[in-house]
Amino acid sequence: MGLYERYLASRIARLDSDGPAHVALVITERDLLERGAYETLTAFFDWALAYAERVTVYVSVLDAAAVPTLKRQLVELETPHELAVRGPDDRTPADAPIQVGIGLGGKHEFTAAVRTVAEAVDAGELAPSDVEDRHVEDHLVFPSEPDLVLKTGAERLSDFMIWQSVYSELYFTDVNWRDFRERDFLRAVLEYCNRSRRFGR
Numbered sequence: 001m002g003l004y005e006r007y008l009a010s011r012i013a014r015l016d017s018d019g020p021a022h023v024a025l026v027i028t029e030r031d032l033l034e035r036g037a038y039e040t041l042t043a044f045f046d047w048a049l050a051y052a053e054r055v056t057v058y059v060s061v062l063d064a065a066a067v068p069t070l071k072r073q074l075v076e077l078e079t080p081h082e083l084a085v086r087g088p089d090d091r092t093p094a095d096a097p098i099q100v101g102i103g104l105g106g107k108h109e110f111t112a113a114v115r116t117v118a119e120a121v122d123a124g125e126l127a128p129s130d131v132e133d134r135h136v137e138d139h140l141v142f143p144s145e146p147d148l149v150l151k152t153g154a155e156r157l158s159d160f161m162i163w164q165s166v167y168s169e170l171y172f173t174d175v176n177w178r179d180f181r182e183r184d185f186l187r188a189v190l191e192y193c194n195r196s197r198r199f200g201r
Helices: 001-016 037-049 064-074 106-122 133-137 182-194
Strands: 024-029 054-060 083-086 100-101 148-152 168-173
Touching: 001 182, 024 037, 037 054, 037 182, 064 083, 064 100, 106 133, 148 182, 168 182
Parallel strands: 024 054, 024 148, 054 100, 083 100, 148 168
Antiparallel strands: none
């Protein structure tokens, strides 16, 4: 850790504020084509888990044909932390310190969860009047809500976790993924700690 990074970390430590327990990152398939992109990603896991208990990475994909290669490369990442990788057709909930979604859009995930709840109602297993938020959340691939969502390079979320991130704090940086460093992550955490979360109020 460099001098400036230590300075930012000390400022965060001095604040009377809880850091984010769940950090999410939104990147694109193009970001992962850059030289050193996967090394930056594994470093990001370490940076984030020094503050948070869970990290979710959403890889926005334009070319569906790229998904198998991306999934294989992400599954094979060398990290000491447990890693759960899900593609656009996976329905098994992810429950690991590091969760990665590849091309699994929030609209698709939410629609599939609602469809499952509707099937339970149709089968008489659940009364329509008994349907609650938790019934939808039980069928999401990524059920936990991120506290802090980071997006590099542009101010858009690209269909990311539309249910889970409704009360998240969003942090956009014009730093592209290829240039993203620990100091950029620490700036995001520092800003998060300085905000007053309202949770929709």
